[in-house]
Each structure stands twice: as structure tokens, then as C-alpha cells.
Amino acid sequence: MNRFGRLWDYLRSSFWFVPSLMVSGSIVLAAALIEIDSAGRDEWFAQWPRLFGAGAEGARGMMSTIASSMMTVVGVTFSMILVVLALASSQYTSRVLRNFIRSRVTQVVLGTFAGIFTYCLIVLRTIRGNDASAFVPTLAVFFGFLLALGGVSTLMFFIHHVASSIQASSIIATVANETMLTIDRLFPGRLEQGSNDDDEQPAILPLPKGSWQSVPAKRNGYLKNVDSEALLRLARKHKTIVCMERGIGDFVVENTTLVSLALEDPPDVELIGALQSAFILDRHRTLEQDAAFGIRQIVDMALRALSPSTNDITTAVMCVDYLTAILSRVASRRIPSSHRYEDGDLRVITSGPTFAKLVAESFDQIRGSADGNVGIMLRMLGALQTVASLAASPRRLRALREQVEWLAELAEHTVESSHDRSRIDARLTRVREALEGEPSSSRHGGKEASHG
Numbered sequence: 001m002n003r004f005g006r007l008w009d010y011l012r013s014s015f016w017f018v019p020s021l022m023v024s025g026s027i028v029l030a031a032a033l034i035e036i037d038s039a040g041r042d043e044w045f046a047q048w049p050r051l052f053g054a055g056a057e058g059a060r061g062m063m064s065t066i067a068s069s070m071m072t073v074v075g076v077t078f079s080m081i082l083v084v085l086a087l088a089s090s091q092y093t094s095r096v097l098r099n100f101i102r103s104r105v106t107q108v109v110l111g112t113f114a115g116i117f118t119y120c121l122i123v124l125r126t127i128r129g130n131d132a133s134a135f136v137p138t139l140a141v142f143f144g145f146l147l148a149l150g151g152v153s154t155l156m157f158f159i160h161h162v163a164s165s166i167q168a169s170s171i172i173a174t175v176a177n178e179t180m181l182t183i184d185r186l187f188p189g190r191l192e193q194g195s196n197d198d199d200e201q202p203a204i205l206p207l208p209k210g211s212w213q214s215v216p217a218k219r220n221g222y223l224k225n226v227d228s229e230a231l232l233r234l235a236r237k238h239k240t241i242v243c244m245e246r247g248i249g250d251f252v253v254e255n256t257t258l259v260s261l262a263l264e265d266p267p268d269v270e271l272i273g274a275l276q277s278a279f280i281l282d283r284h285r286t287l288e289q290d291a292a293f294g295i296r297q298i299v300d301m302a303l304r305a306l307s308p309s310t311n312d313i314t315t316a317v318m319c320v321d322y323l324t325a326i327l328s329r330v331a332s333r334r335i336p337s338s339h340r341y342e343d344g345d346l347r348v349i350t351s352g353p354t355f356a357k358l359v360a361e362s363f364d365q366i367r368g369s370a371d372g373n374v375g376i377m378l379r380m381l382g383a384l385q386t387v388a389s390l391a392a393s394p395r396r397l398r399a400l401r402e403q404v405e406w407l408a409e410l411a412e413h414t415v416e417s418s419h420d421r422s423r424i425d426a427r428l429t430r431v432r433e434a435l436e437g438e439p440s441s442s443r444h445g446g447k448e449a450s451h452g
Contacts, residue, residue: 022111030122033140067120176322179294187333214257221281230278235347247351324383356399
């Protein structure tokens with residue numbers, strides 16, 4: 001991402017940018033309407049005295065009332081936002097707060113109220129009394145009245161929006177949808193049924209046996225973005241191989257190795273600076289290139305729901321359901337190889353996500369918190385069966401099969417009720433059949449007995 005792209009991402013993620021644009025627009029609108037009024041349209045307005053017949057005192061009083069009311073509403077809106085942020089952080093996870101801050105609805109609502117307030121101030125200062133220079137911008141005052149009505153409607157809409165957005169289902173669905181959009185952008189290609197992932201193919205050339213030179217990170221932070229084209233360009237220019245030592249979403253410590261170069265001599269300062277500039281480190285993770293972060297947010301909500309202090313199984317089940325949707329989206333997508341070649345020469349070795357890593361990110365910690373929880377185990381088995389029906393790679397099926405066996409082991413050690421064990425064993429049978437494509441009785445007879 002170039003510098004302009006980073007700046008734009010920062011601006012649209014900020015809480016002040018959209019409201020500032022709307023306030024600026026309200027100033028321009030007020031100035032334009034005042035100029036129209038000053039051009040002399042009094043004879044036209046006189047035809048509608050009930051709409052445009054307010055005098056200087058009446059117009060000044062109405063504009064003052066609207067302006068003071070809008071500032072009160074802005075305070076109320078900020079209070080509602082702070083309550084929502086505190087509630088979401090304590091009940092779900094603090095990682096979803098950025099989604100609320102980035103919400104375009106919240107930004108537009110704040111901009112609406114602040115814009116109406118600013119508009120009224122601009123119009124108010126042009127109203128003059130009954131002297132020789134008396135002036136009442138009739139059209140601007142009437143438009144301020146319409147804006148006030150729109151502000152009331154916006155407040156009612158925002159109250160409804162806040163009540164809806166704080167629900168667990170809305171928060172989880174929003175994170176899941178953003179994650180799937182990221183997956184669509186990062187992995188647009190389809191993987192043909194039965195084919196292997198690109199990383200399962202052997203490398204065209206062996207890795208060099210020469211020494212590797214390290215390039216350190218210049219600051220602490222989470223790896224947010226990598227300019228892979230810049231890495232390829234630098235590797236081509238210097239006839240070397242660039243190997244990423246950290247993947248997207250990893251935390252990088254200052255002065256630790258960020259990338260390694262297949263060079264005999266240490267790289268010069270210019271090359272080090274160019275490589276460091278290809279990596280963007282930030283204080284927090286984002287979904288821009290990091291699909292695993294969306295999964296992380298949903299997993300955090302599931303872990304909070306499964307904690308003894310919360311014990312909200314329904315929310316945990318919803319988290320598993322949306323994780324299923326995310327993994328189903330990935331299951332049939334081609335994940336690019338970590339080895340990038342140019343004219344047959346290996347140039348860049350990235351540290352990107354794999355299907356197995358995304359599955360582990362989704363289910364490992366939830367499974368660790370599901371001791372004896374039959375409902376969650378059954379839901380996770382159903383999720384694995386659904387994902388398996390869409391997985392196109394044998395290697396991906398193996399990753400799902402490992403998750404199934406770990407769940408079977410967990411059920412064996414933590415589920416005591418024979419009735420619950422029979423339900424889990426029945427689901428295990430169906431899931432294993434889906435993963436193997438043949439009747440499980442001939443394949444897992446002894447194993448089923450050991451789990452029974």
C-alpha cells in the first residue's frame with residue numbers, strides 16, 4: 001500500500017474525518033443560501049407568508065433554539081457511544097471497539113448533528129434587526145428548520161441502530177462479513193476439486209546454501225501490511241532471495257529480524273531502508289490483509305461466552321456458526337504459494353496463512369474451553385462436516401480430520417453421561433464418513449469402540 005493509501009485508510013477509520021467533511025459542507029451550504037437570499041427574492045417569498053414570514057426576532061430565536069438543541073443532542077450521542085463501547089468491551093472483547101469507531105453510521109450521525117449546529121451559527125450571525133440594514137435570510141432560515149426535522153429523524157434512527165448493533169448476533173455477523181470480504185479480496189481464485197494447494201508442490205529450485213543476512217525491524221508493532229511487489233522488485237534488482245521472517249498479524253519486536261536476504265555481504269543502508277519501508281507496523285491488527293484477525297475476534301467472543309463468569313452458550317454457538325461460514329468460504333479458495341518465482345528463479349518467500357492455520361485459529365482455543373460442553377462439541381463437529389463438504393484439497397481434509405479426532409479425544413475424557421456420549425459418537429460417525437467418503441464401520445471399528 002502506498003503512502004496515499006495508508007493516509008486514506010487512517011482517515012476513513014478515524015472518528016473525526018467524516019464529521020469534519022459534513023461540518024465543512026454545512027458551512028458551504030449556509031453561505032450559498034445566504035447569498036441566494038441576498039440576491040433579492042423577497043417578492044417570491046412574500047407569496048408564502050406562513051412558510052417564509054418569520055421576522056428577525058423570530059428567525060433569530062428559532063436558529064438559536066435549533067443550535068442549542070443540536071449541541072445537547074451531540075452530547076447525548078457521545079454518551080450513548082461511550083456506553084456502547086464500554087458494554088461491548090466488557091461483554092464481548094475490546095478488539096471489536098475498532099469496528100464501532102469505523103462505523104460509517106456513527107460518523108455520519110455525529111456529522112449530521114455537528115453540521116446542523118454549525119449551519120445555524122452561520123445563518124444566525126447574518127440576521128439583523130429592524131434598522132436600515134435589516135436582513136433576514138428567509139430561505140436559509142427555512143432550510144435550517146428542515147435540517148432540524150432531519151436531525152430529529154436521525155436521532156430516532158440512531159437510537160434504533162445502537163439498540164440493534166449492540167446485540168451479539170449483529171456484532172458477530174458484522175465481523176464475519178468483513179472477514180469474508182477480506183478473504184474474497186486476498187484469495188479470489190478457486191481451487192479445483194482434488195487438487196493440491198500451491199505450497200504442497202515442490203519448489204522449482206532448492207534454497208541457496210549461502211549465508212543469510214538479516215534486516216531488523218525499526219519499531220515495535222503488529223505487521224499490518226506488506227508490499228509484496230516491492231519485495232519482488234528489490235529481490236530482482238539485487239539478484240537475491242527475500243525471506244519474510246514474520247507473517248501478517250504477527251507482533252514484531254524492534255531490532256529483531258524482519259526479513260532475511262540470501263547475500264554473501266551485509267546489505268547497504270539503502271536496501272535496508274527500502275525493505276523496511278515495504279512493511280507497515282501498527283499498534284493494532286486490522287482486517288486489511290489479515291483474515292485471521294477477523295477469526296481472532298470471533299474466537300475471543302466465544303471464549304468470553306464460554307467463561308464460567310458469563311456462561312453464554314448461545315453466543316458461543318453463534319460464534320462457531322459464523323466461523324463455519326468463514327472457513328467454508330476459504331475451503332474452496334486457492335491460497336497463493338509462499339514461494340514467488342520470476343523467470344524460474346526463486347525471489348520471495350512469504351509467511352502467509354494456510355488453511356490448516358486458519359482452522360486451528362478457529363477451533364483450538366474454543367475446544368480447549370469446551371470441556372464437557374456437549375452442545376459446543378456437537379456444533380463444532382457439525383461445522384467440520386460442513387467445511388469438509390466444500391474442501392477441495394486432500395491436505396485440507398487431513399487438517400479437518402485432525403480436528404475431529406481431537407474433539408473425539410476431548411469428549412472421551414470430559415463427557416461422563418452415556419446418553420451424551422452416544423450423541424457425540426453418532427455425530428463422529430457421520431463426520432468421519434464425510435471426511436473419508438466411505439462407511440466408517442469398516443474403517444474405524446476398533447477406534448470407535450475405544451471412544452465408546
